[in-house]
Amino acid sequence: xSQGVVAITEQRDGRFRKVSYEVVSEGRRLADGLGxxxxxxxMGSGVDxxxxxxxxxxxxxxxxxxxxxxxxxxTDAYTNVLAGWISGAAPAVILTGATAQGKDLxxxxxxxxxxxxxxxxxxxxxxxxxxTCTRPxxxxxxxxxxxxxxxxxxxAVRPNVMRIVEAPRDSGVERPAPQLGEIRTAVVAKIMDAxxxxxxxxxxxIVSGGRGTGGNFxxxxxxxxxxxxxxxxxxxxxDEGWRKHGDQVGQTGKVVSPALYVACGISGAIQHLAGxxxxxxxxxxxxxxxxxxxxxxxxxxxxxxxxxxxxVTEAVKKLKG
Numbered sequence: 349x350s351q352g353v354v355a356i357t358e359q360r361d362g363r364f365r366k367v368s369y370e371v372v373s374e375g376r377r378l379a380d381g382l383g384x385x386x387x388x389x390x391m392g393s394g395v396d397x398x399x400x401x402x403x404x405x406x407x408x409x410x411x412x413x414x415x416x417x418x419x420x421x422x423t424d425a426y427t428n429v430l431a432g433w434i435s436g437a438a439p440a441v442i443l444t445g446a447t448a449q450g451k452d453l454x455x456x457x458x459x460x461x462x463x464x465x466x467x468x469x470x471x472x473x474x475x476x477x478x479x480t481c482t483r484p485x486x487x488x489x490x491x492x493x494x495x496x497x498x499x500x501x502x503x504a505v506r507p508n509v510m511r512i513v514e515a516p517r518d519s520g521v522e523r524p525a526p527q528l529g530e531i532r533t534a535v536v537a538k539i540m541d542a543x544x545x546x547x548x549x550x551x552x553x554i555v556s557g558g559r560g561t562g563g564n565f566x567x568x569x570x571x572x573x574x575x576x577x578x579x580x581x582x583x584x585x586x587d588e589g590w591r592k593h594g595d596q597v598g599q600t601g602k603v604v605s606p607a608l609y610v611a612c613g614i615s616g617a618i619q620h621l622a623g624x625x626x627x628x629x630x631x632x633x634x635x636x637x638x639x640x641x642x643x644x645x646x647x648x649x650x651x652x653x654x655x656x657x658x659x660v661t662e663a664v665k666k667l668k669g
Contacts, residue, residue, distance in 0.1 A: 352384040354437065354500075356430070356444040356453070357402060359392055366550040367445030369405055370510040374472065375443045376406030377513075381474040384440065387411055388519075389433075391426060393419035399521045406515035415526045420535040421449050423456055428529035431460040439500050441479065446504040446603075447549060454504040464496035467504045468603065470626055479503070487599050488622035507549045508605040509626065541594060546578040548595065553577030553608045554624075556597055560613020560634060560653060563590040567657035568612055574664040580604070580624075582614045598623035612653045616641025633657070 355375035357368035372388050379386040388407035390398050392414065399410040413429050430453070434442065442457070444450045446468040458465035466481035470491070473480045478495060481503055485492045496502075548554065555572040557565050558581070565579065572579045581591035583598050597604055599622040609627035614620060616632070616639055624630070625644060632645035633653050642648045649656055 352437075352439045353379040353382065353386050353441045353443065354434065354439040355386065355388045355407070356442065356450075357388055357390050357398075358445055358447060358449055359390065359395060359398060362392070362395065362398070364398060364401065365445065365447065365507075365547075366512075367447055367450070367505075367507040368402070369512045370507065371443045371445055371505060372402060372405040372407055373513040373515075374505060374510040375441075376515055378441060378443070378472065378474060378479070379408075382440065382477065385409065387437065387439070389413065389430070391418050391429065393417075396523070399519075403519040404514050404516045406513070406517060407519045408517060410519050410521045412521060412523045413526045414523065415528065417528055417531060418526065420538070421453075422531065422533045422535065423452055424533055425528060425531045426453055427456040427460055428531070429526040430457060432527040432529070433524060434461060434500070442500050442502045444502070444504050446506050450504050454502055458502050461500065461502075463500050463502050464498055465502040465504070466494050466496055469503055469505050470509050470605075472503060472505070484622070484625075487618055488625050489618070506603065506605055506626065508552075508607075541592075546576070548578045548580060548597070548602050549604055551578035551604070551606050553610075554580045554597070554604055554606045554627075555610040555612065556580035556582065556614060556624075557585055557591075557612045557653075558582035558614030558620075559584040559588070560615075561585065561590065563588060564654070565590065567654060567661070571610070571657050571661045571664070574661050574668070575608070577606070577608070582617075582620050611641050611645070612657060614641055615639045616644060 355372045358365045385408040387409045469481040471482040553575045557568045580597040581595045586596045599619040605626045632641040632648045
């Protein structure tokens with residue numbers, strides 16, 4: 349019989365992504381509500397040391413699936429290993445982050461396990477033993493409450509939405525031999541962004557620029573640096589070649605949920621709103637008082653971003669001493 353909750357963590361170069369702490373914390377909450385156990389899964393090569401770190405977030409058991417073939421994420425390798433292990437563990441609920449990797453893996457696991465999947469969830473409510481997931485649909489125009497039929501239920505949660513809660517336990521660690529199966533893909537090259545940047549999907553603060561910047565992102569970068577945040581961009585700014593596609597926020601870019609999102613010179617097309625509408629606080633700065641972005645903003649300033657942003661940056665620096 350299916351039982352318990354499994355939280356699939358995500359690591360890169362031997363360091364957990366922030367969403368890993370979120371899915372394990374959320375998994376602990378759901379496991380308590382369902383009266384079951386929580387198992388955290390760590391995958392990769394040479395990741396045995398990560399098991400001790402994830403114990404702090406409430407897992408009853410940590411399963412380490414370690415093999416040289418898992419050093420880099422490959423859909424078929426990770427799916428083969430996870431599907432094989434999950435079939436034996438028979439969990440009721442499987443949680444993962446709705447990152448680029450998590451979405452790819454969750455969809456393949458759902459097909460392999462013949463399981464229902466709720467993608468990019470912003471809330472999970474447990475009532476009477478039934479899980480109801482809230483997720484955006486139609487480009488963020490609506491939020492739908494969905495329930496998954498059958499078991500296991502796979503839920504991919506949007507990064508930066510679920511609370512991280514430390515709940516240390518004397519977790520047991522298991523190291524089953526990964527069943528790799530047939531792997532038809534190989535990583536031939538990796539092109540990484542320059543180090544030192546705050547990952548956009550994990551940032552607590554994002555300052556984004558659009559067509560209104562005219563390609564001058566200097567004041568946006570300065571404010572982001574003062575706030576220890578990341579720099580984002582609208583699709584129009586990326587299409588103009590002012591920023592790389594990796595900085596794009598929106599339906600065809602990255603979906604973000606920071607504590608603070610500052611939109612500078614961004615009109616607020618529905619495609620952009622789909623990527624940042626779940627931000628906790630939204631601040632809009634635009635010289636057009638009728639810009640759609642103001643309808644979504646908690647705070648707004650009508651004016652020239654090149655006059656407003658330097659003043660805001662200076663004020664932030666003074667407050668921080």
